[in-house]
Amino acid sequence: MALNRIVAGWAKRRVWVVGASSGIGAATAELLLERGARVAVSARSAQTLEARFGARALVEPLDVTDHAAVTDVADRIAGAWDGLDLVIDFAGSYRATRAWQLDAAEARATVEVNLIGALNVVAATQRRLLEQGAGGIALVSSVAGYAGLPNSLVYGATKAALINLAETLWLDLSPRGVSVYLINPGFVETPLTAQNRFRMPALIGADQAAREILAGIERGAFDIHFPKRFTLAMKLLKLLPYPLQFALVRRYTGL
Numbered sequence: 001m002a003l004n005r006i007v008a009g010w011a012k013r014r015v016w017v018v019g020a021s022s023g024i025g026a027a028t029a030e031l032l033l034e035r036g037a038r039v040a041v042s043a044r045s046a047q048t049l050e051a052r053f054g055a056r057a058l059v060e061p062l063d064v065t066d067h068a069a070v071t072d073v074a075d076r077i078a079g080a081w082d083g084l085d086l087v088i089d090f091a092g093s094y095r096a097t098r099a100w101q102l103d104a105a106e107a108r109a110t111v112e113v114n115l116i117g118a119l120n121v122v123a124a125t126q127r128r129l130l131e132q133g134a135g136g137i138a139l140v141s142s143v144a145g146y147a148g149l150p151n152s153l154v155y156g157a158t159k160a161a162l163i164n165l166a167e168t169l170w171l172d173l174s175p176r177g178v179s180v181y182l183i184n185p186g187f188v189e190t191p192l193t194a195q196n197r198f199r200m201p202a203l204i205g206a207d208q209a210a211r212e213i214l215a216g217i218e219r220g221a222f223d224i225h226f227p228k229r230f231t232l233a234m235k236l237l238k239l240l241p242y243p244l245q246f247a248l249v250r251r252y253t254g255l
Contacts, residue, residue, distance in 0.1 A: 002220030003170065004136065004179035010214070011036035014081040016074070018064060018121055019090030021048045024140070024185065027206035028088065028213055033057060035214075040077045043091070064091045064117030067124075074124035084128060086217070088138040088183075089121045096151040098255075107154045114158035118165065126169075129178045136179030138217065139166045143186050143225065143234045147245065150255035170222055181217055184225040185209055186234070 007013075015032050019025040021043035032039050039057040041049050046061035053059060058080065060073045078084045093113040095106060118139055129135040144152045145159030152159075166182035173180055187203045204227055216224030225231040237245055 003174070003222035004181065004217075004220040005134075006220045007218045009035070013037045014040075014077075014083060014085045016040040016042065016077050016084060016087040016125075017090065018042045018062070018087065019092065019140075021045050021052070023090070024206045024209045024213070025088075025090030026052060027210040028090070029053065029057065031207075031210045031214060038081060042073060064089075064120055065112045067120045070117075070120040071124040074121075074128075078125075078128050083132055084125060084135055086136045086138065087121060087125045088140065088181075088213075089118050090140045091117050091121075092140065094155045097153040097155070098150065099153055102153060110154045111158055114155070115161050115165075118162055122165075122169065126173065126178070130173070130176055133177035136181060136217070137169065137173070138181035138183055138213075139169075140183045140185070141166065143184050143231050145184065146234045147238045147249070149249060150253050166222075179220070180222065182223050183213055183216070184223070184231060185212075186225075186227055186230040 010032055015037045017025055017029040017032070017039060020029045020041035025043070029039050029041050033053075033056055040060055041053055041057045042060045042062040043049055044061065044063050046059065049059045049061065058077060060077060062069055062073050064070060074084075074087075091113060093110045095110065097106075122137060125137060129137070139162050141162040142155075142159040144156040145161075145163045149156055163182060163184070166180055170180040170182075189203055189205050209226065212226040213224060225235075237248060240248070
């Protein structure tokens with residue numbers, strides 16, 4: 001069942017990809033360009049964006065933790081295009097952390113990027129989308145937000161918050177014509193997951209993840225999760241009683 005508007009093709013659609021310097025964000029921006037969309041790309045490194053996208057995309061370097069800068073960039077992009085059809089926030093930070101490794105400063109930095117950054121992007125774009133009565137916001141969370149997992153002490157908490165944020169945004173914005181998409185990838189081969197030192201089940205490439213994301217948006221899905229052989233198992237895990245849930249997590253992670 002479609003909970004958002006169907007997207008019938010990408011030609012000339014105005015899409016802002018935040019966190020486009022590498023990984024799934026870069027792959028999604030590339031795929032959108034291939035399909036004829038007008039694409040703006042943002043990340044902290046202007047050099048990386050210019051080297052990868054050049055004149056093919058509107059390059060707007062950005063630190064998502066800077067609310068004023070996010071607002072300025074959002075206004076510039078929408079002004080250049082006379083509107084905005086979709087913003088996808090891929091910006092995220094991950095550092096494998098066990099409880100005894102918790103550092104308050106590092107934790108705060110992760111929260112600033114993963115959660116506060118997403119709130120900055122939403123705050124900077126939702127007003128214009130509401131004025132248009134159309135368009136969409138896509139937040140990239142993770143299956144790490146479904147349940148507590150070793151190594152995801154801070155990261156998982158921010159992703160759980162993004163799931164709740166997307167659900168609440170849909171309830172508020174959908175009746176007013178604005179689509180909201182919740183994207184929950186499993187393990188994807190990116191610079192962030194390269195630091196993992198454990199077996200990552202159902203690992204997929206960034207290009208495949210990009211195709212899954214655009215397919216989900218095209219069909220009007222709210223909950224876009226993949227690969228389903230892994231994400232459905234994670235959804236089921238959360239439904240189990242805690243003693244069984246914790247035992248299974250320990251058994252299959254070995255941690």
